[in-house]
Each structure stands twice: as C-alpha cells, then as structure tokens.
Amino acid sequence: MVDRAQLTAWMTAAADGDRAAVDPLFHALSPLAVAYATRMLGGDRALAEDCAQDALVGLFGQLERFDRARDALTWALTHVTWQCRTARRRRTRRAEAPLAYAPEPGLDGRTLAEERDLVRAALAELALLEPRDAEVIAAALTDADALRDALAPATYRKRLERALTRLRSAWRARHDAV
Amino acid sequence: MTPSSSGLRAVRAAYGRAHLVAGARGVAIAGALSVLAVGLHRTTDATWLVAGILAITLGVLGWRGGPSRRGSLAGVLAGVPPLLAPGLVTLLSHGGHCPSCATAPSLACVLLCFGTSALVGAAVGHHATRDASPRRFALAAIATAALTGALGCGTTGVGGAIGVGIGLVAGGLTGWVTAERAI
Numbered sequence: 001m002v003d004r005a006q007l008t009a010w011m012t013a014a015a016d017g018d019r020a021a022v023d024p025l026f027h028a029l030s031p032l033a034v035a036y037a038t039r040m041l042g043g044d045r046a047l048a049e050d051c052a053q054d055a056l057v058g059l060f061g062q063l064e065r066f067d068r069a070r071d072a073l074t075w076a077l078t079h080v081t082w083q084c085r086t087a088r089r090r091r092t093r094r095a096e097a098p099l100a101y102a103p104e105p106g107l108d109g110r111t112l113a114e115e116r117d118l119v120r121a122a123l124a125e126l127a128l129l130e131p132r133d134a135e136v137i138a139a140a141l142t143d144a145d146a147l148r149d150a151l152a153p154a155t156y157r158k159r160l161e162r163a164l165t166r167l168r169s170a171w172r173a174r175h176d177a178v
Numbered sequence: 179m180t181p182s183s184s185g186l187r188a189v190r191a192a193y194g195r196a197h198l199v200a201g202a203r204g205v206a207i208a209g210a211l212s213v214l215a216v217g218l219h220r221t222t223d224a225t226w227l228v229a230g231i232l233a234i235t236l237g238v239l240g241w242r243g244g245p246s247r248r249g250s251l252a253g254v255l256a257g258v259p260p261l262l263a264p265g266l267v268t269l270l271s272h273g274g275h276c277p278s279c280a281t282a283p284s285l286a287c288v289l290l291c292f293g294t295s296a297l298v299g300a301a302v303g304h305h306a307t308r309d310a311s312p313r314r315f316a317l318a319a320i321a322t323a324a325l326t327g328a329l330g331c332g333t334t335g336v337g338g339a340i341g342v343g344i345g346l347v348a349g350g351l352t353g354w355v356t357a358e359r360a361i
C-alpha cells in the first residue's frame with residue numbers, strides 16, 4: 001500500500017533542499033513508476049524501466065517546481081506518462097512496433113489462413129506507401145496518439161482520409177478488388 | 179550494479195546538478211547587480227566587499243534550495259529600489275555628481291534609503307508569512323535585500339547602509355506582524 005502522505009512529505013522535504021529525503025523518495029517512487037510505465041507500454045518491461053528512470057531523473061532535477069498543494073505520486077506519474085508517450089512516439093517513428101496481427105478467436109484453419117494472407121498483403125501494401133501515409137495509418141490502427149496530438153483534428157482526419165484513398169487505389173491496382 | 183542503484187545514482191546526480199545550477203544562477207545574478215551598481219554609483223572597497231558577500235550569499239542560498247532560494251530571489255527584487263534610489267537622488271539633486279556624498283551623505287539620501295528599504299521590507303515580511311517556511315524565507319530575503327540595497331545605498335556612506343538595515347528590519351517586522359494579524 002502506498003503511503004501518499006509520506007511520499008508528499010519526502011518530496012516536499014527534498015524540494016526544500018533536504019538531501020536526506022532523496023533516497024527514501026527514490027526507493028518509494030521507483031517501483032511504482034516502473035509498474036505504471038510497464039502497464040502504459042503494454043508489458044515492455046525493459047523500455048518501462050528506462051522510461052521510469054528517465055522520468056525520475058527529470059523529476060529530481062526539477063523538484064524545486066513541486067507544488068506542495070499537489071499529490072506527489074500524481075506529479076511523479078505525470079512525468080512517467082510523458083516519458084512513456086515520448087518513448088511510444090519514438091518507437092512508432094522508428095517502426096520498432098510493426099503492426100501485429102492478432103487473429104480473432106474461434107476461426108477455423110482455412111479462414112485463419114486467408115485472413116493471415118490478407119493481413120500480410122495489407123502490410124506489404126502499407127510498406128509501399130509514402131512514409132507520411134504509412135505513419136498516419138499506423139497511428140490510426142494503433143494507440144499511438146502522438147501524431148493525433150501533434151496535428152489539428154481536421155488536419156489529422158484529412159491526412160488519414162488521403163492516405164486511405166491512396167492505399168485503396170494501390171490495393172485495387174495490385175489485387176483488382178477492395 | 180543493480181538498476182535501482184544506478185537509478186539512485188542518476189537521480190542524486192540530477193538533484194545535485196539542479197542545486198549547483200541554482201547556486202551558479204545566484205552568483206550570476208550577484209554579478210549582474212554588481213555591474214549595475216558599478217555603473218550607477220561611485221565604487222569603493224566596500225562596494226567590492228559587499229558584492230563579494232552578495233555573490234557568496236546568493237550562491238549558497240541558491241544551492242541550498244527551497245525557502246532559502248525563494249527568499250534570496252525575493253530579497254534581490256526587494257533590494258533593487260534601495261540600489262537604484264541613491265543614483266536617482268544624486269542625479270536629481272546634485273546634477274549627477276556628488277563627491278562629498280560618502281563622507282557627508284545628504285539627509286535626503288539617508289532618508290530615501292531608509293524609506294525605500296522600509297517599504298520593500300514590509301512587502302518581504304508580508305510575503306514571507308505566506309511561504310511554507312516563513313522564517314527561512316524571511317531571513318534569506320532580508321539578508322540578500324540588505325546586501326543588494328547596500329550596493330547602492332552603501333555608496334552614500336555608513337548612514338545609507340544603516341538606513342537600509344534598519345529600514346528592512348523595521349519594514350519586514352511590520353509586514354510580518356500585519357500579515358499575521360490579518361490571518
């Protein structure tokens with residue numbers, strides 16, 4: 001059980017220049033930050049540990065800004081959230097997370113094979129698109145919302161619509177069907 | 179080395195670095211104030227002594243962090259009026275030149291130093307009561323305000339420096355008591 005009052009007390013003391021509060025605050029926050037980041041990053045423990053550490057380094061570097069009226073854990077997890085979002089955005093940009101195929105349960109072998117072929121063909125088609133188009137389609141299919149946040153909603157919709165139109169045309173040209 | 183120990187070392191380093199940067203910022207502020215004082219007023223050995231003490235004080239208080247850092251920055255702001263006041267008085271009353279001010283400072287200068295210091299002291303005292311650590315904030319603020327003010331008012335002689343000291347303490351206490359009663 002997390003003692004939020006104790007966390008806030010340690011963070012307040014550290015923000016006030018009490019060096020002795022740094023170690024217990026770190027030991028209390030670190031496992032919470034890693035667990036939270038692991039959940040945010042879909043179970044990628046190694047990346048979560050990196051994100052949590054980067055977030056805590058950033059947090060301890062700007063403890064002076066801590067508003068003692070706020071909850072320390074919420075503030076710390078806000079830092080972790082931003083770090084995880086940045087990591088996800090980087091991962092999407094580097095295409096480290098290829099779109100994964102997750103078949104629906106209960107499909108028979110033949111349907112499953114057909115569906116797998118379709119997905120493989122769609123991914124191949126996606127790879128032939130302009131990176132700009134592939135990026136917006138990938139963002140729409142995954143939970144990567146960095147691009148969505150970076151663009152105005154209307155711009156994002158328009159860009160997605162154009163990318164899908166180009167994907168459809170390319171598919172039709174190659175497979176003669178939609 | 180476990181991830182936890184390397185993480186702890188990293189956050190300790192980040193924490194220490196932030197405090198060092200704050201200390202360096204304090205020294206830089208003291209440097210800027212000293213340049214301003216040298217530009218505005220006659221320079222004596224006392225000016226350099228006060229500038230040195232101000233640099234050390236702002237550096238240490240900035241490095242300590244928390245209310246000491248907040249108070250020191252508030253004190254610098256509070257010290258600016260007494261820093262500028264003698265220059266303005268000299269400009270207006272002596273045509274920009276007052277060779278005898280150090281030995282025989284005008285009553286106007288001393289009163290102005292006292293008056294401006296008392297006013298900003300009251301503001302500091304009032305503001306200090308709202309801080310989470312009012313005493314540390316007030317002590318840091320009074321110390322840096324007195325040194326900043328002394329960079330200006332000190333050039334008018336001992337009378338000016340005493341005016342700043344008494345003004346800040348009297349004003350600070352007044353502001354503190356007034357704010358406490360209002361709560």
